[in-house]
Amino acid sequence: MRMPPFTLHSPASLDEALEIASKLQDAKKEFDWVAGGTDLLPNYKWHLNSKKNVISLANVTELFELKATHIGAMVKLHELVESEVVHPVLAKAASMIASVLIRRSGTVGGNICLDTRCYWFNQSEDWRESIDWCHKCDCGTEADCRVIPNQNTLCVATYQADLAPVLMCLDATIHLASSTGTRSMQLTDFFELDGMTRNKLRPGELVTHLTIPKDSAQWEGDYQKLRQRESWDFPEAGVAVMWKMNGKNSPNDLRVATTGLESIPGFHQSQAQYALEDWNGKESIKSLAESIRKAVKPVQNTWYTPSYRRKMARVLTKRACAGLLEDSK
């Protein structure tokens, strides 16, 4: 598994990074951004859609800021875990990502923009050649998708990053920059339902930071994750539930988001709103959990079966709601 050769660019500022990107685009040269490299570089070693140019964000100091309401794209996962200003549920989700070693290199921006995963794709080049490739990395063969064949337009690889559902429940806004300017959007609007496009980033654009509303401290909640090995695996299902109490016995706002179940993380607004109507503690949680099971539509491209992952979405939702029963005592 040899790394394919590429030219590494190491800008020292955001302006310089965007200028390099713009020049490469003008010269019609494809490139990737690299942050911690814990996802991109293993993919390069497996010759998965590698590019001839890579722009490192390691020295772009503008991207490193961390405050309760501002999380720079280059903030390390380990920093989220250790920080005293980060929301505790976000710190918990970060602590469940991969291993300590990976968390010391892996970043927030890299986690949000993580490539989607599929067991027909995350394999060595020899392995993929032996099955005649697949649509996401077809090596010029126009190979079909192996999960949903006979369509060859859509990749249904799974989004398996842990931070997005918690950040969605915290109502995060994502901020992007390119040589033509900056723009922002709700994180819930950032993802694209295609395992290849993945998100709304335009060519030459990067994530600079995320912002979290000031009232996030008033939101309580939990993140629950299903994985094969507790030591470091990607989520086979992940559920974040967050709520704001009304000072009485019921929540007056509730948010639920999932990961590891589809090509994009899911934000389940209608299910949460329905559960809030006539809130009835345990019974409401039970029907909310069942509605999340029904809402998610995993396909067979990760370790566990789709039906097990759906059932576990229900179980994880119930577990993530446990604190709601405590709060309403």
Ligand SMILES: Cc1cc2nc3c(=O)[nH]c(=O)nc-3n(C[C@H](O)[C@H](O)[C@H](O)COP(=O)(O)OP(=O)(O)OC[C@H]3O[C@@H](n4cnc5c(N)ncnc54)[C@H](O)[C@@H]3O)c2cc1C
């Ligand atoms: C063994 C192993 C286990 C893992 N387990 C988990 C897990 O349990 N949960 C989980 O969520 N992840 C897991 N990961 C994936 C990965 O380590 C983390 O998601 C990490 O946060 C990725 O961050 P990075 O900085 O290393 O990203 P990189 O590898 O540098 O980049 C990842 C992708 O994001 C893009 N990118 C990076 N930064 C930006 C930016 N600022 N703007 C635009 N695009 C950008 C890159 O171009 C690339 O496409 C695991 C990885 C390994 C190797």
Ligand code: SF4
């Ligand atoms: S979902 Fe289909 S196209 Fe996408 S990686 Fe898997 S087999 Fe390939």
